């Protein structure tokens with residue numbers, strides 16, 4: 001169909017432009033092995049949540065996912081190019097942190113890679129949130145950093161691979177919560193309080209609340225383990241449902257016409273996905 005996507009109410013929207021993926025060659029020899037591994041695995045293209053939302057939104061331009069050498073650890077959205085950039089240095093740091101976590105837990109040898117993959121999913125989806133806010137001109141009141149943490153968690157809870165169990169899905173989110181704490185000193189200065197991000201511990205507890213809020217009976221152990229206070233937990237179901245509906249409200253008007261659905265249909269679809277049925281015939285992913 002001719003024409004470009006438009007956000008005008010009532011206008012015809014076409015399928016969104018597909019995401020693009022690029023693995024930039026690093027200059028530093030010590031990052032070359034990481035580069036070769038992620039390029040070989042085509043890491044970004046096979047993140048299940050990105051696959052689920054690819055082409056779903058009527059974006060005004062293509063969104064590209066890039067791995068690159070940055071000179072420091074990090075990940076960011078670059079509005080001028082509509083690029084989400086994940087730094088090789090971050091992948092290296094994540095692997096080291098995963099090794100440390102493995103030793104701490106005494107877990108299996110594959111733990112560091114699981115740690116990397118879980119966090120790459122969360123980080124890339126967080127940056128995708130920044131990209132959607134920019135490209136779709138979404139309104140955000142309050143901290144954008146909190147809002148896109150919420151979107152990343154919601155996407156991971158609903159759009160993980162169908163063969164991943166609920167425990168694996170929430171386990172991945174809890175590894176992301178662990179990574180949030182990696183910068184924490186427990187003692188903050190003025191810069192930390194003034195930062196655009198919430199304190200690491202607050203991001204950690206917000207994420208635990210979102211996990212708990214999906215199924216309090218199933219995740220009661222989160223409170224027992226001290227990862228969520230009983231007082232905060234009381235409001236987590238309502239909080240989780242409110243955040244899901246808020247993101248639906250924001251995103252549904254931008255869903256490309258061939259994926260269009262009402263809010264009721266979308267909520268029903270999300271709830272269905274959250275039950276994580278046994279492998280079998282699956283519905284086509286349609287909405288974020």
Ligand SMILES: [Zn+2]
Nearest residue numbers: 126130145148
């Ligand atoms: Zn951010």
